[in-house]
Amino acid sequence: MPDQVYNEWINRVREATDIVAVVGQTVQLKRKGRKWWGLCPFHVEKTPSFSVDPDKQLFYCFGCHTGGTVFTFLERVEGKDFLTVVRELAERAAIPEPGRSPVRERAARERGRLEDILEWSWRFFTARLAEAGGADARAALAARGVEGGLAERFGLGYAPPGWDGLVRFLSSRGVEAEEMVTAGVAVRGQRGVYDRWRDRLMFPIRDSSGRVVGFGGRALREGQEPKYLNSPETPVFRKGQILFGLDLARAAWRQGRRPLLVEGYFDVVACHAAGLEQAVASLGTALTAEQARILARHATEVDLLYDADAAGQDAMRRAFPILAGAGLKVNRVTLPAGKDADECRREAGDAALAAAVEARESFLEGEVRRLAARVRAGLAERTQALAEVRTLWQVEQDPVRRDLALQRAAEAFRIEIPMLAHTFGRAQGGGRHTSGKFRHTMERVPRAAGGVPPQLVQLLALLMRFPDQIGVVQAALPGWSAGSPLARAVEALAADAGAGGLETAEEEVRNLLVAATTVTLPPLPAGMTLPDLARQYLQAALLEYVRARHQETVRRLAAGAGAGWEQEGKQWLDRKLELEAGIGRRRGEG
Ligand SMILES: [Zn+2]
Structure with a gap:
């Protein structure tokens, strides 16, 4: 279908969709001023930095800088591709897709x-x-x-x-x-x-x-x-992509209850009977990564209630890395009676089952305790147990839990914490660091630049408000900046100055553009024209970029990078000095 018709269709669907209502199904939102706020579903946080702007129909997280339209949101949250998301919303809004192919119709x-x-x-x-x-x-x-x-x-x-x-x-x-x-x-x-x-x-x-x-x-x-x-398996039933009880549990999850993962259909029913409406089960098959992602979209933590027998405990140990890999904190529930939720409920009562779920413990910590009990069984056993702790520790993503487990293991195995941390850390290439007080014992790894460059965002904010300045900036862009996030973002704006460009832009650029919509521009300084200001913002954004690149080369050279980087470093240094001189000169004039 022609691009324009297609874009019009997408825009119609976007306008017909209430982003607050859609996001509100996943994130608990509270209104504050013009925007709605909630806990970000894309990173772990305790205070809300995730905002939805109903006027602009955009969402943006000030913590992890993820942002976009309602389409972006559903793509990320439901793991579907862009077109599927648009189609589903189009169906809901009863907006027919232009020129849908006969194959798709069928x-x-x-x-x-x-x-x-x-x-x-x-x-x-x-x-x-x-x-x-x-x-x-x-x-x-x-x-x-x-x-x-x-x-x-x-x-x-x-x-x-x-x-x-x-x-x-x-x-x-x-x-x-x-x-x-x-x-x-x-x-x-x-x-x-x-x-x-x-x-x-x-x-x-x-x-x-x-x-x-x-x-x-x-x-x-x-x-x-x-x-x-x-x-x-049928065209509508994919076992690995569905959880039994999901349709009922989602309401409980939205109210902030942690998902409770159980083994069978009857366990889910028993949990509901006991008032634990947050329960779901994987469908008799081993838990899949996709099922874990479903849980991770709705929660940051999950409680496991598997059968108390050896098979159930083994299944739980297999589930742990899959759930942790999806970024979830994993807890386990120990039943006071019976071998599963259903039996427990019948033997000890609903209240006992609910209390057991509430008394859950960190899965990792429980495992460390179990393995530590093998310490006295002799050297080989002890080495084996420690290796198992290390494997589990490396799977755990949550820094607080990692620290705690390290502490427990150090006590149980009688190894000094720094030493143990070092062993555990080195085994995975010294890459990850733990948080808090143990951090200094681990090799510090420079973090990837996850932050949004503020000068660039300010420049983009100006260009979004005054699209006629895009040409001015494009003309002033130096050749060496081609391919930089700056140049790509300006290009995306030039291609489509409206918000429509947001949908098609690649992720990095899109996040920059969405960030730009959150910036409030200061008034135009007296005696300055808009093109002057655009060029000034551009110089600042370029300098920011060049400084970051220069720093990167310096770091690489310090780490022993090859001679090619020396040449590269010199280039960035020259550009940096040139830009700094230019900006200094203008300041002198003003
Ligand atoms: Zn976030």
Whole structure:
């Protein structure tokens, strides 16, 4: 489709979307003045530096300098690509996409059809649970203390024992056999298709917006195998990308409750029954990085409540690096009774289960304690245990937890903290440092320049308000600045002076431009023209850039970089002196 039509469509969708409402689904926002504020979902913080500007329809974090439009926000938070995000918002706002290809039209229609089939299947299962034939399934639920309201909230159902109950029901609604197989609710056999689930308690699996995308069927009788039978992967059901209970838990997470990750469907239901509505489960498969990212989008911390047996504890140890890798602080819950949440609740009561969750401890610390108990078992065992601590320690991302674990390990293994820190640090290349009082014992690594260059931001702020000055600045840009963030940002502005440029700009440039929208410009100094001011801002931004580059070469040379860097360093030094002289001269004149 032509660019202009496409951009108009994007702008229409953006205008039709309330960024405060969209962001508010993930971040708790409070209004202060013209803007809304909350805790940034992109970095860990305790005081809000994340702002949403409803007038400009932009968000910006003053802590980590992430910013952009509602599209950028959803791209980051939901891990979807730009076009998918725009399309979803367009659908919500009922703004048709111009010239959508027939292939895409068909894919969307097919998806809608699958969703219908799953919805019908789900209604079929819930109706069967209520009938006489569903008595055993209802008894199984009652035995677990799952009362009517709860079964309804989860939309539980029952698949009857026959071979074709669902198939016939769907046929009567005009669903083709092939469609049933694609939706995963029927299986193709030698004599046509038959129901995938027979005589099973049915758990509908919903996506984050509450649509049924698949099912988990639990065996009701001894010897019925497998115990759990899930939907196969389909165009709408990707096991590794979904969490059971997500649609219900999100409300609790938004209220600030930590996600509680459990193992099975019944654990989630049991947690809800005990008032722990923040519980979700990975679908009988090992936790995936994508599932961890879903959690990380909504929270900074997660509590693990896995089965108390060896298999559950091992699964938890496998989950830890995946969750920590997604930037989450990981806690573990120790059950006072029973082997899982469901048993605990029935043996010790709802309050005991809730209290156990509240009393969670840092996963790393718990592991250090467990491993430290092996200290007295002899040298080989001790070395092995320490190696395990080190592995876990290196997985942990949270500096406070790392320090604490280091301290605990030092006590348990009787090694001086600096020595231990050094061992742990060197094993991973001396790269990461810990925070606080141990920092001095570790090799300090220069941080990447994460901050936004203030002079450049000021220049961009001026150009955004006075786009007619873009040409002035472009003409004054020295050749050597080509490719710098400065030149790229000016280029992006020249290509599209409006906010539309924000969407297409690469991330670094986009963050600069969004930062620029937050700057308040001082009034034009007396006796100065706008082009003068633009050029003055440019000189300051160039100097800022050149100084940073020069510093970089100096640092590299000090670290033993090759002769090429000497030449490079000299160039930046010359440019720096030249710019400094120029700015000094103008000051002298003024
Ligand atoms: Zn941030």
